[in-house]
Amino acid sequence: DTGVSQDPRHKITKRGQNVTFRCDPISEHNRLYWYRQTLGQGPEFLTYFQNEAQLEKSRLLSDRFSAERPKGSFSTLEIQRTEQGDSAMYLCASSLVLAGGQEQYFGPGTRLTVT
């Protein structure tokens, strides 16, 4: 257990529905990241926050995706009008900005299945 929690762990939804995932990072960590992982591939970066500011977004993050970190603590990732191609594991990670490199601590992920 890294101290990063994600909820729910599994989500099955029908195409066209909206889904929202939550990530609770390690409490003192000021950076939070979202990644997506499909079967047989490494995680792909989606976006990251420093405190409440969203500093970078991947082009993978289409208009149907939105992420927030309203108080610089937990974060939510929402997918609107889900498509079958959105089926994947969604991973959250957090880190503390330090000199000399920094490691990211990953949560267990939320597995999304769109039927």
Place this chain on the structure above:
Amino acid sequence: DAKTTQPPSMDCAEGRAANLPCNHSTISGNEYVYWYRQIHSQGPQYIIHGLKNNETNEMASLIITEDRKSSTLILPHATLRDTAVYYCIVRFTGTYKYIFGTGTRLKVLA
């Protein structure tokens, strides 16, 4: 952005050292090399990272070549629980995001 190349799979006998190579020939001077592993259906787990010097912690050792174009992760006494996909990552210049490749699938054999 720096990219990494790893062999897709390796086997290692239990109790022996596992040496996992990684090429990162386009790495820049201030970019760190990180190693993570992912056991089936879990989130990636941090192992070790380094810049220029060799590093060791309770999990592994990281050997970085002098020109920094490649590195090797060493698990000194592999166990069955070390069976996982191992990712070598170079942190993208100017940001803190990771660019993962497809990693090396290590199977430790009894």
